[in-house]
Amino acid sequence: MFRINDHYLKLKAGYLFPEISRRVKQFAEANPDASLIRLGIGDVTEPLTPSVIKAMHDAVDGMATHDGFHGYGPEQGYSWLREVVARHDYQERGCQIDAEEIFISDGSKCDTGNILDILGAGNRIAVQDPVYPVYIDTNVMAGNTGKADDSGEYQGLIYLRADETNQFQPALPDEPVDVIYLCYPNNPTGTAADRTVLERWVQYARDNKALILFDAAYEAFITDPKLPRSIYEIPGARDVAIEFRSFSKTAGFTGTRCALTIVPRDLVGRDSGGDPVQVHKLWNRRQSTKFNGVSYITQRGAAATYTEQGRKEVRQRIGFYMENAAIIRKALGSMGWKVFGGIHAPYVWVRVPGGMDSWGFFDKLLNEAHVVGTPGSGFGRSGEGYFRLSAFNSRAKVEQAMERIAKKLG
């Protein structure tokens, strides 16, 4: 008789985005003529850039010929892609990361989940709250938590609270932890971390031999050149951190699928006997055995974002979305609402006005302004009373959404 993984049964049924879809669908059926504006899920809306399009056409043409055909590629990614990433994203910013420490993958969502494969049982896991739900759900699946309590929080997980009282920068844990998920610029709060914040975490991890899982999916949205874009800009981070990056939001690859994970060779964990084990070797074995690399065509497209023209195009796309974010910040701020984020991140984190709860405000915004956002409580307890709006939409839609909100809720 075969057994299933019981831990899956602990997962809460009402996952955030399906619940949003359900309510939106219900509204749309009841109001077929309403024109909805979606500022909810963080999906890009601008087309792939000309450099990427050209590189992908060329790659497809290559695949049509015997000479240009590519079969199995390296599971870790093609060296021409790993090398440009190492140079432009790391070495040019003073980070000592080389090409062999970069693993190209099909998504940061996949990698932040799969990384648990190489970690042992019994690690004490800390997450920021509010949080990207995937970090939590994958730990539940892996058996790293107990059951959910009435508030939906899982026993055994350590929640690091982030709200206005601490400027959305959680304090260091007051109990020992072994693995810490950090996301900067943060999803959902849009908060960036300066060097002081990251130095404190790196020091904590070094002192406690803890592992930092650093999700930098939104690093390209940082506008202040003084802010660190990578955890490896902090001295000592190579010993304690794995970093995740993605082409999804920067180059518009949400439907094209390319990301990367950095595992420095200096990072060492312990086996159950306390002996040191190089984590790079484990991740390499995991990827070689359970993954088969990213499409050649996709990798050619990703590499094209590093040419001079390609980088210019990516900056233009990001600038466009950040102008949207500024429009949202300005419009809501001028209504007297408290807004956070949206300066170094494509997310604006709004204090729900009038003391309403997050889902109540979701329904009000949907029903009255026909605008879809994301209720903060969906990201965790500390998100209650907040609301996330995404800057990913056309200029016209963003402006129209702000006009409607001002008119109906102002």
Next chain:
Amino acid sequence: MFRINDHYLKLKAGYLFPEISRRVKQFAEANPDASLIRLGIGDVTEPLTPSVIKAMHDAVDGMATHDGFHGYGPEQGYSWLREVVARHDYQERGCQIDAEEIFISDGSKCDTGNILDILGAGNRIAVQDPVYPVYIDTNVMAGNTGKADDSGEYQGLIYLRADETNQFQPALPDEPVDVIYLCYPNNPTGTAADRTVLERWVQYARDNKALILFDAAYEAFITDPKLPRSIYEIPGARDVAIEFRSFSKTAGFTGTRCALTIVPRDLVGRDSGGDPVQVHKLWNRRQSTKFNGVSYITQRGAAATYTEQGRKEVRQRIGFYMENAAIIRKALGSMGWKVFGGIHAPYVWVRVPGGMDSWGFFDKLLNEAHVVGTPGSGFGRSGEGYFRLSAFNSRAKVEQAMERIAKKLG
């Protein structure tokens, strides 16, 4: 102090294909003028077909426009792809599989590994021997085995022996098992299974409430229309089997990455309390949480293999490789060697002549004929004394390889 997954430390260091690469590299350095012919790793060599190329160009063009841009797609795959797969690969062959039971993924190697995420601890696992090494290694990583013994076999795994004495069709296990990996047409032996063979396995699984993980990556190479191409052609299989298929070998997608996994809604496992749990729901949750779908461009390419013209092109490619297989069979057979497989599979499984062992023969073939194959012992104990040659190469290279073997080893 963070802990790593100790089970990784049980993995044998000398994985098959890296060891082959090492020996080939050594030979090439010592013999820089030798022209090597590679019939080792099962990677395709023919370009993508015209229908696929056109569909991918069209998809790339779409991604360059606001209207044709695709961001996040469904994690399970686009319904237009799932539906053509359900119709052509299943319903037209009498299998009751619908689109929602089909999960599009980036590779069967990934899925055969990831499927263990949703299975519990304590399942007794059986594999055919010789075997595709990924099934074993992923079970070691998941903690489903003990340590390797001196022969390289893992404690706790049940090896189902396949050799000439049983026509490469292993007997049913003589001890209870919960999960059985079956690969037909088989990698590495090239053996196909008729209805009687599959009926026996389905009956066994039903009697023992066991799960069959059925790897059908090579089904398109079956030439006899009477042979089943899917486990679901066997009545009762919907309750006991998950099937894996791939576009890698059929449509030449090894470097393009697209595959599919079928999880019927009738398949039910047990939790540790013995209560029934629908496996489809678990896999859907796993894929929604730890995966983000396959590239839109890739899926458009995959869908193009189902048009009338697309199917004709795929049949042509497969026919080409199968002619190669026939050439290999004939050449080696006429030298008096015993050859198996290569009729319903792109692999020819050769009894090593002269009582040499598999690695000895590998070295001899490399050094004397400059041909690279795969030593049977790399696939497990029952592969010792055998050798795998792949039909994936150009006609000229295959013919030249056979001439060299006849001349040097004949």
